[in-house]
Amino acid sequence: MWKRLVPGLGVAASLVLAAGCASSALPPGASSSAPVRQPGAPSAPATSSAVPASAYPGGLPQLKLRPASGPVGTHVTISGQLNPGQVRADEPYFRQPAYFNLITDVWADCAKAPHAYPYDCSAGPASLAGCELIVDLIHPLINLDTATGRVTGSLTVGGEGTCFQDRPTGHPQATLPGRYVLAIGAHATSWALFTVTGSPVPTSTSTAPVEVHVASCPVPAGDYAGTPYSPRPAPGMLSLPASLTLPGNAQIFGTEFLPGPASYLLGPKSATCQGYLASADGGEIMTATSVSDRSESVTMIIRPGGAGPSTDLACPYIPAVLAADKVFRQDLGHVFCNHPSADVIRQMPTHTASLYAAAVLLPAHAKDPNSQGSGDGPDPTVALYTAEVGQGAANGQMVACTLAPGQADICAASLKFFLATQAQISTRISAANLSRMEDALSSFLAGQNI
Numbered sequence: 001m002w003k004r005l006v007p008g009l010g011v012a013a014s015l016v017l018a019a020g021c022a023s024s025a026l027p028p029g030a031s032s033s034a035p036v037r038q039p040g041a042p043s044a045p046a047t048s049s050a051v052p053a054s055a056y057p058g059g060l061p062q063l064k065l066r067p068a069s070g071p072v073g074t075h076v077t078i079s080g081q082l083n084p085g086q087v088r089a090d091e092p093y094f095r096q097p098a099y100f101n102l103i104t105d106v107w108a109d110c111a112k113a114p115h116a117y118p119y120d121c122s123a124g125p126a127s128l129a130g131c132e133l134i135v136d137l138i139h140p141l142i143n144l145d146t147a148t149g150r151v152t153g154s155l156t157v158g159g160e161g162t163c164f165q166d167r168p169t170g171h172p173q174a175t176l177p178g179r180y181v182l183a184i185g186a187h188a189t190s191w192a193l194f195t196v197t198g199s200p201v202p203t204s205t206s207t208a209p210v211e212v213h214v215a216s217c218p219v220p221a222g223d224y225a226g227t228p229y230s231p232r233p234a235p236g237m238l239s240l241p242a243s244l245t246l247p248g249n250a251q252i253f254g255t256e257f258l259p260g261p262a263s264y265l266l267g268p269k270s271a272t273c274q275g276y277l278a279s280a281d282g283g284e285i286m287t288a289t290s291v292s293d294r295s296e297s298v299t300m301i302i303r304p305g306g307a308g309p310s311t312d313l314a315c316p317y318i319p320a321v322l323a324a325d326k327v328f329r330q331d332l333g334h335v336f337c338n339h340p341s342a343d344v345i346r347q348m349p350t351h352t353a354s355l356y357a358a359a360v361l362l363p364a365h366a367k368d369p370n371s372q373g374s375g376d377g378p379d380p381t382v383a384l385y386t387a388e389v390g391q392g393a394a395n396g397q398m399v400a401c402t403l404a405p406g407q408a409d410i411c412a413a414s415l416k417f418f419l420a421t422q423a424q425i426s427t428r429i430s431a432a433n434l435s436r437m438e439d440a441l442s443s444f445l446a447g448q449n450i
Contacts, residue, residue: 063151063192065182067430071157072175075431076194078142078153087149093185094144094151095259102135102157102180103164103187110178120190122178131168135161135175138209138241139421142184143261154427156241158209209239212246217253217265217273217286227279231255234262244420247409252417257284257302266417267298268403268410281305287372290403295377298414300399300422312336313396314385316370317345317358320394327392342366346444348384351433355425357386359415359444371400379404382450384415384441386423397423405449412445 063080082090103120106128107113110121122133138156145151159175164187181190219231234254240246246266253273256262267273267288276285283305290296304310308328315325316339325337339345340362348357362374362381374381383400399418401411419426419434419441426434 063182065192065194072159073138073157075156075434076154077427077429078151078155078192079428080151080192082144082149082151084149087144087146090185091144091146091259093189094142097142097185099134099183099185099187100140100142100155101137101161101183102175103183103190104133104135104176104178104180106131106133106163106176106178120179120181122176122180124176124178128163128168128173128176131173132164133161133173133176134164135180136209136239139239141261141421141427152424152427210242210244211237211239212252214238214252214254214264215273217255217275217288219255219257219275219277223277224279229258231275234264238264241420244417245413246417247413249407250410250413251288253286253288255286258282263300263302264417264422265298265300265399266410266414268296268407271298278305281309283309293377293404296379296403296407297372298399298401298403298410299372300418301397302422304396307393310396311394313370313398314356314358314387314394315396316368317343317360317385318347318356318387320356320389321387321396324389324392324394339370340366340368343368344448346440348437348440348444350425350429350437352425352429354389355387355428356389357384357419357423357425357437359384359441361448361450371398374400374402376402380448382411382415382445382448384418384423386419386425388425388428395424397425408450412442412450415441415445 063078065076065078067074067076104122105113105120106122106124108123108126108129110123113121124131136158138158140153140155142153143151160172161175162172163169182192182194183189184191214234214236216233221231224230234256238252238254249269250266251269251271252264252266254262254264255275257275257277263284263286265273265286265288268290270292271288271290273286273288277283282303284302285299286302287297287299301313304313311321311325311328314321315337322337329336342363343366344361346359348359350357360371360383362368362371362383364378364380366374368374371381371383379402381400381402383398385396385398387394387396399415401414403411416438419438429437
């Protein structure tokens with residue numbers, strides 16, 4: 001299907017898998033790994049997947065995908081900047097995208113495809129000719145900060161899709177080599193350029209997504225007083241990478257605090273979940289509490305609320321955040337940044353500038369005011385703190401788990417789930433470095449018998 005470029009909705013995008021028509025429709029002399037560009041427009045930088053805005057009238061918004069190349073199963077981060085007019089036009093598409101997929105048109109010969117459309121064509125068998133293949137993404141995340149216009153998100157290239165409107169077949173199809181567009185929001189829009197190399201991964205491998213049920217984590221209606229918003233449930237199902245294994249006794253809880261992506265917390269299946277919104281400063285917290293023992297819980301702080309709490313949150317555990325907090329608090333960091341000497345702290349190197357993480361173990365009965373649930377019962381608390389550090393300020397997040405030793409697998413899974421899907425820093429860390437962080441976290445947890 002021909003993809004129309006609608007002003008304000010996004011730039012043309014394609015994913016290229018090296019094979020078939022991956023080279024047949026390129027301009028003479030062009031490399032199959034280079035983005036196709038409009039006549040007269042400069043080519044996109046090699047490190048970026050964005051189509052230059054100058055290639056389109058009106059300066060359409062552009063998103064960047066990093067890394068700019070990789071095989072099916074590649075974890076990709078999304079970033080971009082929209083101006084105020086683009087934010088107003090595109091905000092509905094980011095808040096509840098009807099489509100968040102890779103899309104390609106399947107033809108036996110891309111050079112002879114109708115319209116000779118240069119961006120989205122994949123060579124396939126004659127039986128699939130005319131199929132507009134909509135490929136599912138593994139745990140796609142997208143967020144538009146309406147205050148700043150900043151776009152962040154991530155996706156993993158999936159190995160399976162279906163033909164639009166089941167034409168010519170309704171059966172699932174393996175991701176074909178070829179050029180794809182990334183559609184966010186409307187079906188006929190496209191946003192960024194990316195090159196996928198290598199053969200498609202069979203859908204029976206670990207790259208196939210896993211659908212999990214999401215239980216409600218309601219937010220009290222009173223928390224929305226003074227705002228035009230009201231509590232909204234998260235979608236009932238969540239797609240997770242198959243590599244993210246959940247214990248059999250685990251449950252994903254979800255809620256949508258404000259218009260935008262939903263937030264998710266992993267806790268015990270026997271727990272009840274409650275969300276808390278501080279509407280005055282934007283604080284967002286989720287807590288899953290054990291029904292049988294109220295001292296056992298898993299808590300996630302998505303947004304501490306306000307510049308001060310955001311900077312204070314991780315300052316006891318991450319030296320770079322402590323330095324920023326001292327600047328922010330004018331050397332009063334000792335008031336907010338202490339922690340019990342019994343705490344076991346391990347830095348988790350991100351290998352990415354300005355991004356930090358630390359895992360923390362609090363022994364049983366050790367009360368740390370910075371970690372909710374610690375010291376409330378006979379069980380240890382394990383936590384993961386993350387932060388993005390700027391000039392004299394930081395943006396912190398955390399998850400803390402206090403459960404009986406018999407549920408240590410839930411605590412380990414909750415921290416890994418947070419790092420892989422909820423931590424904002426993860427959208428800015430390469431797949432290789434994120435994998436190294438996950439390995440470091442697993443090593444720390446195993447060393448603490450978690």
